[in-house]
Amino acid sequence: MNDLPDIVVIPNNTQEMVRITKVAYRHEVPLVPFAGGTGMGGGAVAWKGGIMVETKGLNRVLEIDEQNMTVTVQSGITIEVLNAELARHKLWLSHQPESKQACTIGASVGCDNDSTFGVRYGKIRDCLLNAVIVTGRAEAIRVGQRKASFSSTGYKFLDLLVASEGTLGTITEATLRVVPLPEAREVRGYLCRCLNDTARGLERLLGSGLAIESGHANCRNRLHFYTHSYRERYGREPQLPEWADAILFLSFAGDRDIVAFSVDKATRIMVDEFNAERVGEQELVEGWWDSKHRLEFVPFKQKWPDSQRQKKFGAAGMAGELGTFVDVQSL
Amino acid sequence: MSTGQVDKAFAELREILGDRATTSSVHTMATAGIEARVTVR
Numbered sequence: 027m028n029d030l031p032d033i034v035v036i037p038n039n040t041q042e043m044v045r046i047t048k049v050a051y052r053h054e055v056p057l058v059p060f061a062g063g064t065g066m067g068g069g070a071v072a073w074k075g076g077i078m079v080e081t082k083g084l085n086r087v088l089e090i091d092e093q094n095m096t097v098t099v100q101s102g103i104t105i106e107v108l109n110a111e112l113a114r115h116k117l118w119l120s121h122q123p124e125s126k127q128a129c130t131i132g133a134s135v136g137c138d139n140d141s142t143f144g145v146r147y148g149k150i151r152d153c154l155l156n157a158v159i160v161t162g163r164a165e166a167i168r169v170g171q172r173k174a175s176f177s178s179t180g181y182k183f184l185d186l187l188v189a190s191e192g193t194l195g196t197i198t199e200a201t202l203r204v205v206p207l208p209e210a211r212e213v214r215g216y217l218c219r220c221l222n223d224t225a226r227g228l229e230r231l232l233g234s235g236l237a238i239e240s241g242h243a244n245c246r247n248r249l250h251f252y253t254h255s256y257r258e259r260y261g262r263e264p265q266l267p268e269w270a271d272a273i274l275f276l277s278f279a280g281d282r283d284i285v286a287f288s289v290d291k292a293t294r295i296m297v298d299e300f301n302a303e304r305v306g307e308q309e310l311v312e313g314w315w316d317s318k319h320r321l322e323f324v325p326f327k328q329k330w331p332d333s334q335r336q337k338k339f340g341a342a343g344m345a346g347e348l349g350t351f352v353d354v355q356s357l
Numbered sequence: 358m359s360t361g362q363v364d365k366a367f368a369e370l371r372e373i374l375g376d377r378a379t380t381s382s383v384h385t386m387a388t389a390g391i392e393a394r395v396t397v398r
Contacts, residue, residue, distance in 0.1 A: 032363045035370055036377040045373050053366040055358060075358065077366065083377065 029071050031058065031078035038083045039100070040158055040166050040198040047164040047196070050077050057162070059192045061102060062128035065137050069191035079196055081132055087111050088199065094173045096155060098201040101132030117204045120147035124318055132197040138189035142318050143277075145232060146239045151188045153203040159187065159195035166198070173201065208239075208279035212289050213315050215305035216296045217270040221245045224274040227300040234295065236288040237280040242314065249273045255313045264310050267303060274302070275314045 032055075037043045050057040056076030063070065072078050081102030089098040092115055099108060105126040109119055123129050123139045133139070134150040135157060141149050156170030170184035187194060218224045224243035231238055244252070249272060256264045274296070278288045296302035305311055363380075370378035 033367050033370060033378060033380050035374055035379075037374070038377075042373065046370060049366050049369045049373070053362045053369075055362055055366045075363075077370070 029073050030075065031072035032075045033077045034080055035077055036080045036083040037198075040160065043079070043084075043160045043196055043198050044164050044166050046077065046079065047160050047162065051162065051164055057196070059132065059136070059196045061130040061133035061136075062104065062125065064123075064125040064128050065133060065139075067137060067191060069136065070133075081130060081196075084132070084198055090115055090117070091173065092117070095204050095206075096173045096201055097204050098199065099131055100199055101135075101157075101197040102130050104128060104130050105134065112204055113207060116207045118207045119153065119202060119204050121150045121153055121202075122319070126319075131200050131202070135188055135197055135200060136190060136192050142242075143240045145241050147205070151185065154184060154188065155201045155203055157184065157187055157197050157201070158199035159197050161195040167195075168199075170201075208281075208285075210282040210285040211239075211277060211279045212285050213275065213277045213311050214289060214293070215311040215314065216274045216276070216293075216300075216302040217266060217305060218272040218274060218296075218300060218302045219269055221272040223300045223302065224272045227274055227296050227302065228276075230295060230299065231276070231292050234291070236292055237278050237284050238276055238288065238292070239279040240275075240277045240318075242275040242318075244273045244275070246271045252310060252313055252317075255317065256307075256310050259313065260309060264307050266305075270303075273305070275311065277315070 035046055037046055047057060049055075056072070056074045057079060058070060058072045058076065059079045059081060060070045060072075061081045084100035084102035085104075085107070086100045087097065087103065087108065088100065089096075090112065091097070095117065097108070097112060097117070097119065105119060105122065108131065109126075112118055120143050121134060121141045122143050123134065123141055125139075129139065135154060138150060141147065147153070154170065155173060155175075156168055158166060158168050160166050169187060187197070216224075216227065218227065221243065228241045228243055232241070249270065252273065253264050253266065276292060278285045278292070280288070293304050297304070367378065367380055
């Protein structure tokens with residue numbers, strides 16, 4: 027199997043993408059869109075050779091509509107660059123994969139990747155209003171709605187596009203709903219006695235109406251990842267109680283007084299109802315935030331320490347008793 | 358897919374895109390720093 031393209035092209039707009047696709051269609055040469063190169067599903071691999079469409083040339087912001095709180099972009103713009111542009115308008119795209127430095131809007135739509143703020147804002151589908159795709163027959167079509175949300179009967183082609191991995195066409199433009207930049211943001215960590223407590227605590231907090239924008243429940247192995255990072259960075263062991271077997275990280279965002287209240291109330295809930303302890307060393311908590319939002323994303327570079335690599339597991343599909351799930355995965 | 362198909366497609370793509378269509382260089386992909394070594398068959 028050949029996994030390299032024969033040709034690489036860099037279109038700058040939809041019209042060029044249409045012309046490229048016509049050439050591919052006429053000569054029956056496969057066409058594979060390639061964006062930031064951070065996907066792990068293999069959708070960007072030219073396994074039959076052919077033409078690879080590098081989308082970095084599709085990197086312009088076409089419109090920022092402050093009144094309607096939308097942004098229209100070309101699909102190859104990275105999420106980090108887009109948010110830097112939006113910040114000048116005090117706006118923010120809440121869809122934030124960890125790979126935001128390299129991940130593009132088109133790739134987020136194509137892969138339906140995760141967002142660290144998904145608990146509050148959902149994923150890319152929740153902010154995607156419409157998109158322009160160039161189909162395999164070189165037709166440029168816009169799918170989805172305009173800027174207002176509404177419901178209607180009929181097939182939701184935009185939904186079909188999300189996670190299609192480029193099989194339905196090459197995405198060249200997208201319009202997304204954006205939100206105001208929060209006035210304040212705080213991050214906190216809570217040590218728990220078991221993973222179940224972090225999950226139950228998170229459920230409790232999300233149901234409380236507090237201004238939580240992200241939550242990350244971590245088992246003992248993942249906790250060790252953060253203590254390892256802390257040790258590497260500061261040259262000392264973080265002070266954690268012996269009983270700590272899991273950690274819950276939270277971020278809060280909104281108006282300053284709402285955030286202050288939310289942090290205080292969340293701490294009381296975790297301590298009083300789940301026997302948790304707030305992490306005293308804020309550097310450890312900042313380490314979590316850095317790992318999600320500030321570190322350079324290096325594709326396929328293992329960031330876990332050697333001692334933890336065999337124990338890494340995904341928590342997707344977890345149900346029932348989390349402790350049991352972790353034990354099974356650790357065997 | 359034959360070499361002839363690729364060659365024809367490439368010639369047309371060069372007409373459209375100029376240097377933004379390539380087959381013979383080590384090409385750095387987007388911001389991820391991934392290199393694709395592309396060669397004419």
